[in-house]
Amino acid sequence: MAQESVNYQCPNCMGPLRYKGDSGMLECEFCESTFTPAQVEEAYAAKQREADEKAEAAAARAEAGEQSSFERMADEAAGASSVVTEDVIDAAVAVGAQAESSIASYLSRASWNEEERAGMRSYLCSSCGAQLTSDATTAIQECPYCGNQAMAPGSFVDTAKPDLVIPFKLDKAAAEQTLTEYYKGKKFLPKEFAAQNRIAHVQGVYVPFWLYDGSASGEGTFEARNIRTWREGKYEVTETHVYNAWRQGSSEFTRIPADGSAKMPDEHMDAIEPFDYDELTSFSVAYLPGFSAERYDQDSDACCHRAVRRMENTLADQLRDTVTGYDQVDPADVDAEVSFSEIKQALLPVWMLHTRWKDKDFLFAMNGQTGRLVGDLPVSPLKVVLWFLGIFLVVGAVMLGVDFGFIQFDDTVTRVGVDAGVPLVVAAGTCIYFYSQMKTAVEQRSAHAYVVNGSFDLTGSDDTFVTSYQTRTLVETDDDDKR
Known part of the structure; x- marks a missing residue:
């Protein structure tokens, strides 16, 4: 019954x-x-x-x-x-x-x-x-x-x-308006998507999150290099000194969130961070009327690997930041040990917005407290090509003008590298940036925002010289070609 x-x-x-x-x-x-x-x-x-x-x-x-x-x-x-x-x-x-x-x-x-x-x-x-x-x-x-x-x-x-809850601050009208604003300024968005798109479903949901307090400690060895370059006749000489930089340390973390609902896409839930934890309050069902609410279907043990990964990556970044005085430092695998001191369950406010276009589903999530909205948008291949060519041609014309009017590069290699390479890099970089605006639902890899202030402790440090080597590159010039 x-x-x-x-x-x-x-x-x-x-x-x-x-x-x-x-x-x-x-x-x-x-x-x-x-x-x-x-x-x-x-x-x-x-x-x-x-x-x-x-x-x-x-x-x-x-x-x-x-x-x-x-x-x-x-x-x-x-x-x-x-x-x-x-x-x-x-x-x-x-x-x-x-x-x-x-x-x-x-x-x-x-x-x-x-x-x-x-x-x-x-x-x-x-x-x-x-x-x-x-x-x-x-x-x-x-x-x-x-x-x-x-x-x-x-x-x-x-x-x-749940132990805690952050009540909704933004209503349905705010969520719909934020989605409309989200479409604006997206260079690669098909014009028809924004013009014809209609929101199929909007729902305010209290999503269950696990909040992890804990610490990470570990060590790693980074390969670091100092590089010096000079000219000897027709050759460019590069000398590289290689070092092993060993670092050991630990850090404390508080309230790293991981949603406990298999229903919710992890990348959307991660990307709407951060929540303002100052507004966390003791759980009461009285905050729920007017919204949907979920109970967890993945316990804290099933979700903790996401927090562990973020803590390990953050510690690796912190140790890497202590390797200074070098021209280049490669990333390194850090052997870290993670432990949790406290785990709380909280309901956090999320607006879920669903649209359909050309028989495809597009899902957006908005932080119901801060208004941060994320979601993946369709990309127009034609707009990508047009923007790339337009930027390449404009920057190329500027570089040619600079070359022949002001700098007048002496050698062919430098001229081609600057006149063609700079426009290529600028066009590609700009298009990559525009594309990143279309794909904002991304899982978090680090937890820098949840590091306890002043908790990072560098407990060991050692830099060891490994080797040095030189490379010589023949540099052709216009005078060489004439001879």
Whole structure:
């Protein structure tokens, strides 16, 4: 038998409540009454506790295979489980894992159809009695029949209950406006995309994140070089001195985030960082009405490798920065050991925006606190070619003018290298920069923003000379050609 949800409604008129980030209050859409999160939480605490206890008891019976025939028949009729168990959550994750891309994975779990009910759960709206079906990890959603926010029973209990939350500050209108602004200034964006594009779906989601505190310590050896060049007759001589620079050190980190939802694309969740942790507050379900909310389906152990990788890379960068006094320093693999001192779970605000163009899906994510928006855009090959040729020709014309009018290079190699090489580098570099603006959903590789101030400690340092060598290059000039 389907469990009954808890609907967070106006205590005065029972109308739908919405949390407003600009005021920090919950407002009733009907009578316009306002309430603090503490008032709403107090009003519904007993009802939520009762619903959660019933859901936990039902889940325990399901796990033990003790469901009644009536309960099993109700689940079969609904086509979805009435309780959340590990098997149901695993089935939900498996649906997304079968998708061909991270965007397809998100869309496959953000919506559902009659043929694909694996990993779904069913419960009743306590306001109107309608049967609601959603992904097993969706903790709160709006009832499509009465408009009230329905909290799925048993979603945030025990280890699934978050420790902290950052409330939404920006609303749906801000998310849509930010996406429109995001299109502007993108040189490689097809004109038709911005003109014809329509937002298919916008959803404010509280996404579960794990916040890792810990330390990294390790050592690595960097190859460093000092290079000196001079001219001897027809030859350019280059002398290189090679050194091994060994460094050892440690660093402390705080609250490195990693989302705990397999539904959410990691690259999007990483790229909308940072969140302002000064606005973290103790978790309360009263911040959730008006938005969707997710419970984690990947625990802290499953997600910690992302934090470990970022800590290791950051320590490597810090050690590399201490290798100074050289002309070149190559990156090195740092043998690091990472340990965690504390792990917290937090719900962080994210706007997810989905558009379709030419039968392709484009997914964008916006930080619901800071407004940072990321997502990959389509690229027009024609615009890439035109911009490259245009920049190359303009810079080439300028370099030719400089060559013949002012500098007048003596040798052919230098003239060709400058007159053709500089335009090529400028055109390529500019196009690479424009292209990077089109692909902003990128997983983070480092955690510099989460290093505890002053915590980096260089505990060992040694520079050893290895070898030196010379190279001689014949330099041809116009005078050489005449002779």
